[in-house]
Amino acid sequence: MASSEVTTGLPMSCECGNIRFxxxxxxxxxxxxxxxxxxxxxSGSAFGTSVYFSSEGLFPLPEELEAKLAMFTHPTDSGNTMRCYFCPKCGVRIFHAIVLPDGSLRSTVAFKGGVIDEGIDWKAMKPRNIFTRSAVMDIPNGWECSKLQAP
Ligand SMILES: [Zn+2]
Ligand SMILES: [Zn+2]
Structure with a gap:
């Protein structure tokens, strides 16, 4: 039975439920x-929320999942290429992976926080604020700020 083969990872889904893994x-x-x-x-909003996971074991994506996901790429300021995976039905971004100039993948991928259904203690996560130079909101006191890249 399929349920016995996947025991690690946190359940996630897009808004319409087409993408679940x-x-x-x-x-x-x-x-x-x-x-x-x-x-x-x-995000269509003031900022994006990224939760980082090791990319180990994610690629190649299972065939069935890859067939459901849509993907586009865009270059980043730092010279990498971002592969952006999203649900083609509801448009929700699921995660992105960074391809380095030498063609290798960064060791972490960023899932959009809102797609993760359970298993995260949000209040304990203590997010960093990154790329704050382009922030359109005041960053609350005590929030860690960084202009550095995500891990
Ligand atoms: Zn969807
Ligand atoms: Zn960003």
């Missing part, structure tokens, strides 16, 4: 509120 691991490597212009566009 599990994050690569159950333990996020970190979380960020990203204020870059791309994340503002992508």
């Amino acid at each position: 599990r994050t690569p691991t159950s333990e996020p490597a970190g979380m960020a509120y990203c204020h870059c212009t791309a994340c503002r566009k992508q």
Whole structure:
């Protein structure tokens, strides 16, 4: 039975339910509120929420999942290529993976926080605020700020 083969990772789904799978691991490597212009566009909001996981074991994507997901790429300011995976039915971004200039994948992928259904203690995550130079909101006191790239 299929349910016995996937026991790790956190359950996630898009808004319409077309895309459902599990994050690569159950333990996020970190979380960020990203204020870059791309994340503002992508989220249709003031900032994007990324929860990072090790990409180990995620690729190649299972055939059935890959057939359901849509993907586009865009270059990043730092010279990498971002592969952006989303649900073609409801348009929700699921995760992105970074391809480095040498063609290798960054060791972490960023899932959009809102697609993760359970298993995260949100209040304990202590997200970093990144790319705050382009923030369109005041960053509350005590929030960690960084202009550095996500992990
Ligand atoms: Zn969907
Ligand atoms: Zn961003």
